[in-house]
Amino acid sequence: MNQRENFTKGLLKENQILVALLGLCPTLAITTSLENALGMGMAVIFCLTVTNLIISSIRKIVPDEIRIPIYIVVISTVVTIIDMAMAAFLPAIHKSLGIFIPLITVNCIILGRAEAFASKNGPLSSVVDALGMGIGYASVHIVISIIREVIGSGKITVWGSLVLDINKLFGSNETLPIFTNFFIQPAGAFIVLGLLLGIYSTIRTKRMKKTEVNKK
């Protein structure tokens, strides 16, 4: 497998949320606004890249029996660094993500990639894999958060000042009745993600059938 395939497999083909169904807790919890999704995406991409790099560099000296505790310690160290850095540089996002930053430690994706990829491959391909997987993960977050924020509040706010107000496009100053805050609430998260997963797997099975027919 060349590096290009290694990078692109994480985007759609082996997307950790849509295909592997890993790391669903933050996907549901923090996608209430685009800003949160961007913050979480950056944190996960950074954490995944650094842990994959460290773990694949030490993979030959780690005894096989105690590899999982060692991976968890490495991951939680990196997460602590991210936690402190975000508290210092992005205090607003750090506050709204709250408990989900320390919880990156137990996000299945990080440990999953460490176990499935970084422990078997060299540092360069592990970093490429981490970037692909991380970007795939973050982009699903971004899609869900855009859906939820637009239907939920009728506008999108990024970095506090950049506002796209869809209500104004229709010439009204108040929130239109078609936008309901139901989608910001927990129930909306489950339903949006459920529909997205269903639609994606329908398209995927159709495509697989088509390629099978073409092969015949």
Added chain:
Amino acid sequence: MTLGEILTLAFSAILLQNVVLSRFLGICPFMGVSSKRDSAVGMGLAVIFVITLSSVVSWVLYTYILKPFDIVYMRTIVFILVIASLVQIIEMFTKKVSPTLYKSLGIYLPLITTNCAVLGLATIVATDEYTFLSALIYSFASAVGFLFVMYIFSTLREKMKNAPIPDGFKGVPIAMITAGIMAMIFARFAGVI
């Protein structure tokens, strides 16, 4: 604490601030282990055990060690080590003391280390200024809430196997939508408590 306060705390943890449906913690086992009722209950019981113990231990460590020495930033590392070692101890302990309990809970114990409800509750309980008693009650009640939702959800999923569902939506997607409807119902408990 009066009895009334204790009950309010417990019921709001079970119903209103349910770990799965309103805090979004522990979604992985909620989706992964809920297709059969027996395994859902087994997982729920193991989670009650681990969450209560690990939250209390984490609270003690946070209040009496991390805070006085001003090393609060170490909390994630300390808590995850506490949880991992506790799970290991519980596994060895139940194996020795009660093999029947080990048979029913044992297979779920290793999965619990990476259950984010455990680390999440330990962090919430330690950092949100709970007293020892309220930390104990809150973590126990939250874990009971997890078992409660797991049980309801697994019975729903057993029925759903026979329902005519479009192919792409079978399994997790339809389970997510069902969970969304359950979350809607649970959000309405706000008026009761």
